[in-house]
Amino acid sequence: MLIKEKVTQAINILKEFKIDCWLTFVRESSINGDPSLDYLIASDVTWHSAFVITAKGDSFAIIGKYDKQAVADLGVYKTVIDHVTGLREPLQQVLKQINPSSIAVNYSKDSEIADGLTHGMYLTLVDVLSEIGMQDRMISSEKVVSALRQRKTETEVGLMKEAIKATLQIYDEVFGFIKPGKTEAEVAAFIRSRIDARKLGYAWDPSTCPSVFSGPDTAEAHYAPTERRVQEGHVLNMDFGVKYNQYCSDLQRTVYILKKGETKAPPEVQKGFDTIVESIEESRKAMKPGVLGKDIDAVSRKVLVENGFQEYPHALGHQVGRFAHDGTALLGPAWEKYGRKPFLPLERGMVFTLEPRLTVPERGIATVEEMVVVTNTGAEFLSSPQKELVLIKP
Amino acid sequence: MLIKEKVTQAINILKEFKIDCWLTFVRESSINGDPSLDYLIASDVTWHSAFVITAKGDSFAIIGKYDKQAVADLGVYKTVIDHVTGLREPLQQVLKQINPSSIAVNYSKDSEIADGLTHGMYLTLVDVLSEIGMQDRMISSEKVVSALRQRKTETEVGLMKEAIKATLQIYDEVFGFIKPGKTEAEVAAFIRSRIDARKLGYAWDPSTCPSVFSGPDTAEAHYAPTERRVQEGHVLNMDFGVKYNQYCSDLQRTVYILKKGETKAPPEVQKGFDTIVESIEESRKAMKPGVLGKDIDAVSRKVLVENGFQEYPHALGHQVGRFAHDGTALLGPAWEKYGRKPFLPLERGMVFTLEPRLTVPERGIATVEEMVVVTNTGAEFLSSPQKELVLIKP
Numbered sequence: 001m002l003i004k005e006k007v008t009q010a011i012n013i014l015k016e017f018k019i020d021c022w023l024t025f026v027r028e029s030s031i032n033g034d035p036s037l038d039y040l041i042a043s044d045v046t047w048h049s050a051f052v053i054t055a056k057g058d059s060f061a062i063i064g065k066y067d068k069q070a071v072a073d074l075g076v077y078k079t080v081i082d083h084v085t086g087l088r089e090p091l092q093q094v095l096k097q098i099n100p101s102s103i104a105v106n107y108s109k110d111s112e113i114a115d116g117l118t119h120g121m122y123l124t125l126v127d128v129l130s131e132i133g134m135q136d137r138m139i140s141s142e143k144v145v146s147a148l149r150q151r152k153t154e155t156e157v158g159l160m161k162e163a164i165k166a167t168l169q170i171y172d173e174v175f176g177f178i179k180p181g182k183t184e185a186e187v188a189a190f191i192r193s194r195i196d197a198r199k200l201g202y203a204w205d206p207s208t209c210p211s212v213f214s215g216p217d218t219a220e221a222h223y224a225p226t227e228r229r230v231q232e233g234h235v236l237n238m239d240f241g242v243k244y245n246q247y248c249s250d251l252q253r254t255v256y257i258l259k260k261g262e263t264k265a266p267p268e269v270q271k272g273f274d275t276i277v278e279s280i281e282e283s284r285k286a287m288k289p290g291v292l293g294k295d296i297d298a299v300s301r302k303v304l305v306e307n308g309f310q311e312y313p314h315a316l317g318h319q320v321g322r323f324a325h326d327g328t329a330l331l332g333p334a335w336e337k338y339g340r341k342p343f344l345p346l347e348r349g350m351v352f353t354l355e356p357r358l359t360v361p362e363r364g365i366a367t368v369e370e371m372v373v374v375t376n377t378g379a380e381f382l383s384s385p386q387k388e389l390v391l392i393k394p
Numbered sequence: 395m396l397i398k399e400k401v402t403q404a405i406n407i408l409k410e411f412k413i414d415c416w417l418t419f420v421r422e423s424s425i426n427g428d429p430s431l432d433y434l435i436a437s438d439v440t441w442h443s444a445f446v447i448t449a450k451g452d453s454f455a456i457i458g459k460y461d462k463q464a465v466a467d468l469g470v471y472k473t474v475i476d477h478v479t480g481l482r483e484p485l486q487q488v489l490k491q492i493n494p495s496s497i498a499v500n501y502s503k504d505s506e507i508a509d510g511l512t513h514g515m516y517l518t519l520v521d522v523l524s525e526i527g528m529q530d531r532m533i534s535s536e537k538v539v540s541a542l543r544q545r546k547t548e549t550e551v552g553l554m555k556e557a558i559k560a561t562l563q564i565y566d567e568v569f570g571f572i573k574p575g576k577t578e579a580e581v582a583a584f585i586r587s588r589i590d591a592r593k594l595g596y597a598w599d600p601s602t603c604p605s606v607f608s609g610p611d612t613a614e615a616h617y618a619p620t621e622r623r624v625q626e627g628h629v630l631n632m633d634f635g636v637k638y639n640q641y642c643s644d645l646q647r648t649v650y651i652l653k654k655g656e657t658k659a660p661p662e663v664q665k666g667f668d669t670i671v672e673s674i675e676e677s678r679k680a681m682k683p684g685v686l687g688k689d690i691d692a693v694s695r696k697v698l699v700e701n702g703f704q705e706y707p708h709a710l711g712h713q714v715g716r717f718a719h720d721g722t723a724l725l726g727p728a729w730e731k732y733g734r735k736p737f738l739p740l741e742r743g744m745v746f747t748l749e750p751r752l753t754v755p756e757r758g759i760a761t762v763e764e765m766v767v768v769t770n771t772g773a774e775f776l777s778s779p780q781k782e783l784v785l786i787k788p
Contacts, residue, residue, distance in 0.1 A: 046719070107512065112514075118511060140514075205438050325440070336479050337421075337442050337479060
């Protein structure tokens with residue numbers, strides 16, 4: 001079972017980083033969930049709950065009475081303790097028993113996936129730990145949580161391959177649907193109908209999953225598809241992902257709508273598309289364990305600039321996992337909002353998107369997004385990459 | 395539009411509490427959402443974003459470039475500022491312009507719905523505010539956020555009435571479905587099929603929405619329905635809610651499965667059910683603005699104990715709204731995990747469940763859950779209350 005696999009992995013990561021224990025502390029997880037919870041239990045918790053994993057291989061779940069049976073059924077936790085009025089005492093007892101020199105908790109300025117602890121719950125934890133003199137042992141779990149999410153197991157990569165396969169099949173179907181006169185919203189609705197028909201989830205909110213942008217002067221990415229009509233001579237791009245057993249894909253494809261009489265795209269469109277493909281391929285070839293994300297991002301930008309295009313105002317690629325945007329390490333520039341993310345080295349098992357973007361004046365936006373997995377020696381495509389511009393007949 | 399209505403209400407609440415401004419600070423809200431975000435925008439945000447509402451009636455959205463158009467389209471914010479590399483500078487500029495003596499931010503030890511700020515984001519905010527000397531002006535927004543969620547507008551109560559109506563219709567349908575030999579899982583699947591047929595959402599995770607408990611010795615609440623079969627002479631209870639335009643219902647109903655030859659429930663079952671009904675009615679009658687939640691909870695328990703039943707190990711009732719468990723004020727006992735929630739006074743517009751529970755030995759668990767709204771002078775049922783035990787023919 002995936003949870004057992006990931007909890008075992010967490011124990012090994014704690015050993016590797018010489019961190020005595022990892023504590024996830026949540027309440028009413030359907031309101032304020034912690035992204036780490038998906039690796040720890042298969043359901044929501046209602047009352048204050050703590051999940052404690054130790055480098056020595058112990059595992060404790062301290063949970064509300066009504067959640068006990070469901071957590072015990074997982075067969076993952078060596079010790080399951082339930083409470084009715086509050087978890088302060090049982091949590092203190094467990095920590096006194098472990099007596100860890102460091103307690104990794106889920107907060108991080110740089111990484112949202114390691115930042116599931118709310119500030120109110122942090123203050124509660126300070127109270128609980130202060131009473132047993134352990135308040136100064138808290139450290140950020142960013143390294144632990146990042147490694148756990150980023151080092152994908154074979155099971156996880158397998159699930160993502162299924163998500164990618166379905167996404168590419170749906171792209172093949174939509175290429176046959178797009179015609180001059182269809183609206184962006186109609187193209188998006190067609191894609192959603194194909195996702196629904198396969199009983200898959202959406203990788204992000206369906207209002208912008210898919211995004212569809214047709215022609216020049218469109219709104220920026222993340223904007224819902226409009227009533228704008230597909231038009232001859234325009235470039236159209238789409239961006240969506242599906243969720244298969246909780247694991248996401250995230251892929252973009254670009255098409256050109258031929259004008260009557262045209263048999264191929266005009267040179268500037270072809271050049272834009274080819275530049276994107278080259279940018280992706282050069283970036284992928286530069287990827288391997290140990291390289292920093294910012295240096296891969298720079299490879300991609302260099303290809304665009306050398307071909308006379310402007311840099312795009314976002315990162316080259318993010319990790320993918322249970323969320324479309326997952327993990328901590330980022331293939332991005334050293335901008336304030338990215339914090340330390342672009343300065344982290346790539347590791348085997350990380351799954352990234354590669355998604356450079358450029359504008360072809362008067363035509364639209366060319367952007368392709370592929371997914372790759374970092375291997376021992378480089379990076380391999382998980383998606384069958386788009387190498388040819390898809391031409392839509394007028 | 396509801397967002398405009400709630401932002402206007404927020405401004406009035408800030409005036410009432412003499413708090414200069416309310417700041418909601420989020421990033422990647424599909425990963426770590428803030429429950430207040432639903433009242434501020436209609437979609438997720440990706441990059442670091444801040445929503446600032448002031449007692450003077452100003453409103454600022456500082457958001458990532460790609461989210462700008464969607465937020466501007468809302469027509470709610472007087473000022474919409476976008477950023478590409480980071481929001482530190484624009485946020486500092488806005489705050490210097492307002493120069494608030496207090497900045498309410500979303501953290502709370504007591505209330506999860508007011509605790510959307512993660513600890514990592516809190517630390518980032520401390521950095522941003524320190525540079526402009528405002529780090530000591532931060533206060534908890536618990537009062538503001540609680541009032542905003544709890545004081546339901548007519549629009550909101552109207553949406554909840556629709557959710558309740560659909561829920562009761564589905565209960566009527568399932569009463570005809572339950573028969574000896576059906577499993578709990580089959581009853582649950584039937585309810586889910588009726589929710590799906592109405593194109594409604596689930597008030598909480600479908601794995602336990604509905605919950606179905608049949609007979610004695612069942613697992614505790616919050617446990618998924620099992621293969622246990624409905625049996626003559628047993629009490630069966632169900633717990634589910636739907637989501638209608640983002641607003642929830644949460645209702646429980648109890649039925650008795652007649653044995654062959656029986657025309658009514660045995661006396662101990664009838665007494666258990668009647669005690670629940672009486673407990674709910676006495677609690678409702680005691681509710682009015684100004685009364686503390688813990689005192690209503692005590693009314694309910696008293697009825698059970700006086701009738702010879704044990705107290706239940708949870709609160710009498712929680713608020714309902716966009717979440718099945720919503721708001722801060724709670725009709726609950728003074729237990730550690732509930733913090734100050736039971737000590738808050740009721741206010742007009744709060745919507746609560748009333749859900750006492752008791753065990754009828756050898757028969758099962760009797761529990762009914764109604765929903766009431768606090769009025770100027772008391773509390774009114776929003777649900778048509780179950781006054782008669784539903785009898786299922788053998």
